Amino acid sequence: MDELAVELRGLTKSYVRFPLTRVPVVRGLNLDVPAGGVHALLGPNGSGKTTTLRMLLGLVRPESGTVRVLGHAVPGALPAVVGRIGAVVEQPRLFPAFSGRRNLELLARAADVPAARVDEVLDEVGLRDRARDPVRRYSLGMKQRAAIAATLLRRPDLVVLDEPTNGLDPQGVHDVRALMRRLADQGRTVLVSSHALGDLEQVADTVSVLAAGRLVAQGRLDDLLASRGAPRLRVRVADPERAALALAGHGWSAHVDGGAVVVTDPPPAADVSRVLAGVGLYPEELTVLRPDLESAYLALTAGSGPAAVRDPAEVGS
Amino acid sequence: MSGVLRAELVRLRVRRFTWLVLVVVAAVSASVAVYAWREARTPTPAEVAAAHESYQQDRAAWLDGGRDDCEKRNRDMKAKGFEPFDCDLFAPELENYVPYEPTWDDDGMPYLGSLASPVVIGALLLGASLVTAEFGAGSMGLWLTFVAPRGRAFRAKVAAAGVGGALVGLLGALVGAGGTLAAFAVLHRLHGNGWAASGVAGRLAVLGALAAVVGAGLGFALRHVAAVMGIALWWVLSVEVVAPLAWARARPLTLGLNVRAWVEGSAPYTVPQWVADPQLTGGGSVQDVEHVVRGLQGGLVLAVVAAVVAVAGLVVFRVRDVS
Numbered sequence: 001m002d003e004l005a006v007e008l009r010g011l012t013k014s015y016v017r018f019p020l021t022r023v024p025v026v027r028g029l030n031l032d033v034p035a036g037g038v039h040a041l042l043g044p045n046g047s048g049k050t051t052t053l054r055m056l057l058g059l060v061r062p063e064s065g066t067v068r069v070l071g072h073a074v075p076g077a078l079p080a081v082v083g084r085i086g087a088v089v090e091q092p093r094l095f096p097a098f099s100g101r102r103n104l105e106l107l108a109r110a111a112d113v114p115a116a117r118v119d120e121v122l123d124e125v126g127l128r129d130r131a132r133d134p135v136r137r138y139s140l141g142m143k144q145r146a147a148i149a150a151t152l153l154r155r156p157d158l159v160v161l162d163e164p165t166n167g168l169d170p171q172g173v174h175d176v177r178a179l180m181r182r183l184a185d186q187g188r189t190v191l192v193s194s195h196a197l198g199d200l201e202q203v204a205d206t207v208s209v210l211a212a213g214r215l216v217a218q219g220r221l222d223d224l225l226a227s228r229g230a231p232r233l234r235v236r237v238a239d240p241e242r243a244a245l246a247l248a249g250h251g252w253s254a255h256v257d258g259g260a261v262v263v264t265d266p267p268p269a270a271d272v273s274r275v276l277a278g279v280g281l282y283p284e285e286l287t288v289l290r291p292d293l294e295s296a297y298l299a300l301t302a303g304s305g306p307a308a309v310r311d312p313a314e315v316g317s
Numbered sequence: 318m319s320g321v322l323r324a325e326l327v328r329l330r331v332r333r334f335t336w337l338v339l340v341v342v343a344a345v346s347a348s349v350a351v352y353a354w355r356e357a358r359t360p361t362p363a364e365v366a367a368a369h370e371s372y373q374q375d376r377a378a379w380l381d382g383g384r385d386d387c388e389k390r391n392r393d394m395k396a397k398g399f400e401p402f403d404c405d406l407f408a409p410e411l412e413n414y415v416p417y418e419p420t421w422d423d424d425g426m427p428y429l430g431s432l433a434s435p436v437v438i439g440a441l442l443l444g445a446s447l448v449t450a451e452f453g454a455g456s457m458g459l460w461l462t463f464v465a466p467r468g469r470a471f472r473a474k475v476a477a478a479g480v481g482g483a484l485v486g487l488l489g490a491l492v493g494a495g496g497t498l499a500a501f502a503v504l505h506r507l508h509g510n511g512w513a514a515s516g517v518a519g520r521l522a523v524l525g526a527l528a529a530v531v532g533a534g535l536g537f538a539l540r541h542v543a544a545v546m547g548i549a550l551w552w553v554l555s556v557e558v559v560a561p562l563a564w565a566r567a568r569p570l571t572l573g574l575n576v577r578a579w580v581e582g583s584a585p586y587t588v589p590q591w592v593a594d595p596q597l598t599g600g601g602s603v604q605d606v607e608h609v610v611r612g613l614q615g616g617l618v619l620a621v622v623a624a625v626v627a628v629a630g631l632v633v634f635r636v637r638d639v640s
């Protein structure tokens with residue numbers, strides 16, 4: 001799938017901080033989001049994820065660089081694509097004094113979506129029961145659900161979700177994950193920024209990682225994880241030292257780590273069991289250790305904490 | 318009508334603030350009408366009879382020595398070298414005794430001008446808050462992911478604000494002008510052209526619409542209702558009040574005068590000017606010369622101001638980031 005849902009080139013944005021110092025928050029960002037599938041946008045607090053999402057929605061004007069969304073230049077051709085995008089950026093922002101239903105009805109009216117669609121999306125996010133309450137009385141998770149419902153009104157080709165699971169209960173997190181998968185399976189593109197790496201690992205097809213306003217990694221999730229090295233095998237036995245020696249004797253690289261034997265580039269677990277049994281050691285536990293998104297993320301973003309608390313000159317330079 | 322405008326009108330209708338403004342404007346306009354009811358009262362037959370009676374008494378006293386006293390004092394004054402005066406001026410006249418009978422044209426219509434202030438303030442607040450509430454709640458960002466380009470969102474909001482402002486003006490006219498007209502019609506024979514009130518109603522509606530557009534434009538430019546109020550207050554104090562003191566010729570540009578001209582049909586103002594005296598070559602004096610702002614001129618000035626503020630709001634809205 002070569003088509004790109006989002007294509008950012010040389011995107012730059014800085015904010016003026018009093019008195020008159022410009023603090024760059026996005027620095028020459030090139031980002032590709034392939035059409036179809038779930039794309040996770042990762043990065044530490046303040047790395048510029050929300051700013052980037054706002055730029056591709058035309059809410060924030062970049063200083064330089066180009067934005068193309070669904071093949072159209074933004075913000076110039078925004079009217080041509082705005083009907084194909086659904087987005088919640090940062091906190092869900094509906095009118096607090098109006099009910100969830102009224103908010104959605106107003107948006108539906110503005111977007112020329114039939115009013116019947118409002119009930120459908122309310123059902124889809126499980127908010128039908130509380131739809132008549134003013135949004136100001138919603139819990140955080142309910143606001144989040146209402147905002148996600150808003151993004152779905154127009155059956156968008158591109159769904160942009162900024163920390164959608166923030167404040168959701170476990171059922172809600174599960175529902176949002178399933179929703180993202182469902183949208184992707186329908187051929188839509190979901191661009192999601194989140195810190196819930198465990199959830200993203202289950203659902204994302206592609207990822208990009210920002211650190212201090214720059215791209216530090218981008219690609220398929222599988223490739224990213226594979227690049228972190230092959231899986232390893234952890235074996236717990238009564239005598240790890242002797243076990244490591246025995247395994248090394250078979251040409252496997254094994255070492256003791258924290259009271260267990262870790263075999264890198266491991267052979268099938270059954271072979272390991274057999275060799276250990278041969279020397280009278282019986283494994284109490286055999287675990288395949290795969291590189292996960294969290295470890296990959298931590299390695300990629302090491303040293304680029306929240307940009308705001310660091311000297312701007314030093315960040316990412 | 319586009320879906321966006323319909324959505325904005327629904328929002329205008331369901332906002333509590335809209336209703337609050339309408340209630341307050343109606344209440345203030347009602348107080349104008351109440352005042353008019355008091356002023357429009359026709360003298361009762363008893364009052365008229367009493368007036369006739371005291372006239373007769375004074376007249377009798379005047380004829381019975383009062384006039385002679387006056388002539389005598391006149392002669393004394395003349396002896397001291399003062400100009401004599403006409404004693405007939407002091408003779409009691411019936412018209413000075415009978416209580417004044419107010420007429421719609423002279424006493425009713427001028428009240429309607431005082432409806433302009435509540436309408437302008439109410440409509441300005443209505444327009445400003447319609448826009449700033451959305452920035453305040455942060456929902457402008459969400460809205461703009463539904464409506465593009467920004468000019469389209471802007472137009473719908475300003476149009477909705479204008480509709481709201483026109484309603485404020487109509488309500489003010491209905492309660493204030495309607496009440497005043499009723500006062501004169503019920504308590505009194507109308508003595509004048511009652512239809513003129515409908516013209517005032519139309520002009521108040523236009524005034525309300527323009528004020529709401531100004532409010533919305535300022536809302537887009539400043540994003541906080543407090544900032545809008547601050548600017549409006551600054552304008553009134555410095556430009557409307559102080560500037561004409563320093564430069565009298567700026568008076569026809571003050572909004573207060575133009576609002577009055579628009580609502581009342583015309584508004585006079587004076588400018589101190591050098592007036593040559595034909596009897597003295599090269600001589601003359603500085604006198605307050607009266608000028609008039611005509612109704613249409615006032616309306617035009619207000620429309621231009623509303624357009625300028627709206628364009629400024631649009632320009633700021635188009636370039637500034639929305640979060």
Ligand SMILES: Nc1ncnc2c1ncn2[C@@H]1O[C@H](COP(=O)(O)OP(=O)(O)OP(=O)(O)O)[C@@H](O)[C@H]1O
Pocket residue numbers: 015016025043044045046047048049050051052307308640
């Ligand atoms: N309106 C603004 N004015 C000034 N600075 C801003 C503004 N919005 C964002 N920033 C700054 O830009 C930087 C990037 O912010 P952004 O919200 O894009 O980060 P993020 O990656 O979304 O972080 P998080 O994970 O915490 O949501 C931060 O340093 C932030 O302080």
Ligand SMILES: [Mg+2]
Pocket residue numbers: 049050051090162
């Ligand atoms: Mg963010």
